[in-house]
Amino acid sequence: MRRWGPAAVLFAGGLAVWEAAVRIFNIKGFILPAPTAIAAAFEAEASDLFEAGWSTFTTALAGLAAGSAAAVLVSLAAARWRFIRDGAVPFAVAANSTPIIVLAPIANSWFGILSPAGSIFVVAVLVFFPVMINMVRGLLSADASQMELLDSYAARRGTVLRKLQLPTSGPYLFSAMKVAAALSLIGAIVKEFFGGPQARLGQYITTKAGLLQFEEAWAAIALASAFGMALYLLVVWIERRAIPWHISVRRA
Amino acid sequence: MTAVRLSGVDMVFNPGTGQEVKALAGIDLAVGQGEFVSLIGPSGCGKSTMLRLIGDLISPTVGAVAVNGKTPSAARIDRDYGMVFQSATLLEWRKIRANVELPLEIMETDKGERRERAEAMLELVGLADFADHYPWQLSGGMQQRVSIARALAFEPSILLMDEPFGALDEMTRERMQAELLRIWSETRTTVVFVTHSIPEAVFLSNRVVIMSPRPGRITRAVDIDLPQPRNRETREDQRFFELLTSVRDGLRAVEDM
Numbered sequence A: 001m002r003r004w005g006p007a008a009v010l011f012a013g014g015l016a017v018w019e020a021a022v023r024i025f026n027i028k029g030f031i032l033p034a035p036t037a038i039a040a041a042f043e044a045e046a047s048d049l050f051e052a053g054w055s056t057f058t059t060a061l062a063g064l065a066a067g068s069a070a071a072v073l074v075s076l077a078a079a080r081w082r083f084i085r086d087g088a089v090p091f092a093v094a095a096n097s098t099p100i101i102v103l104a105p106i107a108n109s110w111f112g113i114l115s116p117a118g119s120i121f122v123v124a125v126l127v128f129f130p131v132m133i134n135m136v137r138g139l140l141s142a143d144a145s146q147m148e149l150l151d152s153y154a155a156r157r158g159t160v161l162r163k164l165q166l167p168t169s170g171p172y173l174f175s176a177m178k179v180a181a182a183l184s185l186i187g188a189i190v191k192e193f194f195g196g197p198q199a200r201l202g203q204y205i206t207t208k209a210g211l212l213q214f215e216e217a218w219a220a221i222a223l224a225s226a227f228g229m230a231l232y233l234l235v236v237w238i239e240r241r242a243i244p245w246h247i248s249v250r251r252a
Numbered sequence B: 001m002t003a004v005r006l007s008g009v010d011m012v013f014n015p016g017t018g019q020e021v022k023a024l025a026g027i028d029l030a031v032g033q034g035e036f037v038s039l040i041g042p043s044g045c046g047k048s049t050m051l052r053l054i055g056d057l058i059s060p061t062v063g064a065v066a067v068n069g070k071t072p073s074a075a076r077i078d079r080d081y082g083m084v085f086q087s088a089t090l091l092e093w094r095k096i097r098a099n100v101e102l103p104l105e106i107m108e109t110d111k112g113e114r115r116e117r118a119e120a121m122l123e124l125v126g127l128a129d130f131a132d133h134y135p136w137q138l139s140g141g142m143q144q145r146v147s148i149a150r151a152l153a154f155e156p157s158i159l160l161m162d163e164p165f166g167a168l169d170e171m172t173r174e175r176m177q178a179e180l181l182r183i184w185s186e187t188r189t190t191v192v193f194v195t196h197s198i199p200e201a202v203f204l205s206n207r208v209v210i211m212s213p214r215p216g217r218i219t220r221a222v223d224i225d226l227p228q229p230r231n232r233e234t235r236e237d238q239r240f241f242e243l244l245t246s247v248r249d250g251l252r253a254v255e256d257m
């Protein structure tokens, strides 16, 4: 409770300043609506918003899961076989520094504009590279003396991978997953900007903004933030259970 | 039969570069089956390097190493070695029990026996109550005892121990020494033991090998003719003190070189 206190106070204070600023300076709604106006729009639109938000959220989640799973598998292969590592890693590093989100409009022509597969694909590709790069780094960061220990038992390569390299990579994987969680929602929403079913956050925001209904657009943005945080917390929750031994997680 | 034989071994790290280190030069050493040999010498004289050569973690630049009549790598594949490293080297994601079970797991010992061995070994090193703790919840000395339990768990034919008791208080240390000697006499394991403590080397060993640095060489070997089994009286024996003196003199000679 005490840990959350300062953040809650800051959040409430921020909203109050925002509300006051809008009223005092008479800021127009199309520039920045007041929090109370956004809340009212939220209430009025709640069922449409949640329907759209939930679809976008599950798309992001599916893409995140698929992209991360693929990244983990490729990483394991890269850690195990040198030629895969030498072939794939430079490519992944290069891909990771390109704006993959530009695939979004193209995905529509591959999968059909109404198919969720296009969105899941874009999100999966988006999260794949950062997760893979970090996971490979983690798998290759095993401590040299722990490596020698396993060597002294004449452990096979697969055993070393399973019993030493995989656990070592856990913290790397989860820090990448936290970044990927945010990326996945960004990817899903931006993809929706380029068309698709109406009942999606990206479409909802562009439509409402087009109709100059900015309160509704802001309500959707607030919901997107909430889902983003939920996704992050989900990763943290899994992390606590998966690597309870790690210094970032352990409690004395 | 000799358990370990090094003949004319040189070990040079990073040869031909600016960081070239001549760690060992002209090492000849034979350790008999069931013998307990200690290596003692100033820091950096190549004691750990010698253990790593015997354990097939590195290969000599010149010369040959044989273990139980095989190449070191064949001995390693036969799981002849139990290594205790200078640092505990526990896997931090495994609880203490699972750390001790690690070698047994790798050697595919069945589950029930694994459990049993791990419990017995933890009992032996006085850590039975910590089986379900994580390594970071233990002190440095306790962690080192876990690593000793782990090395003993699969009853290797050769124990290579690198300052295993360095982090222990005097009383625990003497208890661990007594336990090690008991295990050694029961199992007839061959032990190559590195230490900085003269009394420890003399108390434990059949032979103490004295080394000098830069490059690491064997300068002298002192046969320890104290009777077995060794116990509290051993430490008060007149002969014990004479041997302490002769090892100390050997080390002094190294320093004066």
Ligand SMILES: Nc1ncnc2c1ncn2[C@@H]1O[C@H](COP(=O)(O)OP(=O)(O)OP(=O)(O)O)[C@@H](O)[C@H]1O
Residues within 6 Å of the ligand: B013, B014, B021, B022, B023, B042, B043, B044, B045, B046, B047, B048, B049, B050, B086
């Ligand atoms: N992997 C390595 N690469 C380069 N040099 C090394 C390596 N390992 C050891 N050396 C060098 O070999 C020499 C002997 O090192 P070693 O660790 O065997 O000493 P030691 O006798 O065990 O010392 P200590 O008592 O401090 O543990 C040192 O000069 C060290 O710098």
Ligand SMILES: [Mg+2]
Residues within 6 Å of the ligand: B047, B048, B049, B086, B162
């Ligand atoms: Mg050393």
